[in-house]
Amino acid sequence: MRRKRANLILNRYESVWPIDEIAGRKPDSWQGWPASKKFALVLTHDVESAAGQDKVLDIMKMERELGFRSAFYFVPEAYEISQHILEELHRNGFETGLHGLKHDGKLYFSRSIFRRRAKQINRYIAEWKASGFRSPCMHHNLPWLHDLNVEYDASTYDTDPFEPMGGGVKTIFPFIVGDTKTDRSFVELPYTLPQDFLLFVLMQQTGIDIWQKKLEWISRQEGMALIITHPDYMKFNNGTPGNEEYPAEYYRNFLEHIKKTYEDQYWQPTPGEVARFWREQNLKIKDGQ
Numbered sequence: 001m002r003r004k005r006a007n008l009i010l011n012r013y014e015s016v017w018p019i020d021e022i023a024g025r026k027p028d029s030w031q032g033w034p035a036s037k038k039f040a041l042v043l044t045h046d047v048e049s050a051a052g053q054d055k056v057l058d059i060m061k062m063e064r065e066l067g068f069r070s071a072f073y074f075v076p077e078a079y080e081i082s083q084h085i086l087e088e089l090h091r092n093g094f095e096t097g098l099h100g101l102k103h104d105g106k107l108y109f110s111r112s113i114f115r116r117r118a119k120q121i122n123r124y125i126a127e128w129k130a131s132g133f134r135s136p137c138m139h140h141n142l143p144w145l146h147d148l149n150v151e152y153d154a155s156t157y158d159t160d161p162f163e164p165m166g167g168g169v170k171t172i173f174p175f176i177v178g179d180t181k182t183d184r185s186f187v188e189l190p191y192t193l194p195q196d197f198l199l200f201v202l203m204q205q206t207g208i209d210i211w212q213k214k215l216e217w218i219s220r221q222e223g224m225a226l227i228i229t230h231p232d233y234m235k236f237n238n239g240t241p242g243n244e245e246y247p248a249e250y251y252r253n254f255l256e257h258i259k260k261t262y263e264d265q266y267w268q269p270t271p272g273e274v275a276r277f278w279r280e281q282n283l284k285i286k287d288g289q
């Protein structure tokens with residue numbers, strides 16, 4: 001029954017998911033990734049609740065052991081944020097950012113709500129020395145995001161018909177979102193690998209084939225592989241996964257697969273680093289250097 005449902009989803013969106021060929025187009029004047037690496041690999045995590053926060057350091061440890069770094073996005077007004085965890089992440093070269101303010105689905109209800117919340121979000125951004133933002137439920141309205149004092153936003157995706165807003169930005173590369181009136185800009189980083197919740201909770205996949213297939217395509221297009229996983233849904237220590245959980249081993253297997261298959265072929269920055277690189281590249285192109 002479950003497999004039938006998964007196949008149904010796959011067939012229905014076959015032409016745009018998990019791969020939308022159009023999204024592989026390279027940006028104009030593209031000069032490649034640092035150190036001539038073939039593709040960029042960016043690891044991110046959304047921390048939905050206090051239970052998820054409790055698993056953050058386990059994930060950090062797993063990634064560190066395998067030689068990776070990532071970013072964790074927290075919801076400042078949904079649960080009590082552990083200063084200890086933020087400090088540990090920073091001390092180990094990991095990045096922290098904001099995942100909305102409350103995760104109540106209301107951030108984009110109206111322009112005035114967004115303006116009001118943006119002020120509060122900016123306070124946390126300064127306090128945490130965060131450089132980036134991701135909206136809850138991947139809601140987004142890119143022009144409004146200029147209200148935030150961030151270097152980058154990561155609330156879009158190349159292709160994901162299963163998200164509430166559907167569609168996608170149809171690129172596996174970062175892009176700059178500018179505001180001509182205020183001259184403000186930020187770098188947008190779409191996620192380009194399907195979310196863990198979709199694959200392992202909704203579709204009940206029991207392996208990482210879809211991640212592997214998409215990554216193989218991204219590496220051939222020399223794009224950015226950006227993944228979101230959720231500590232909340234990961235089950236550690238080989239315990240039996242609950243209703244909305246999957247074995248953390250799946251994520252570990254994927255990291256091991258990347259290491260083994262693509263050794264020396266990828267650049268592995270934090271999202272803030274890829275945003276800064278993108279901005280520098282873009283300025284260079286603009287100045288004609």
Ligand SMILES: [Zn+2]
Pocket residue numbers: 046048099103135136137
């Ligand atoms: Zn979320």
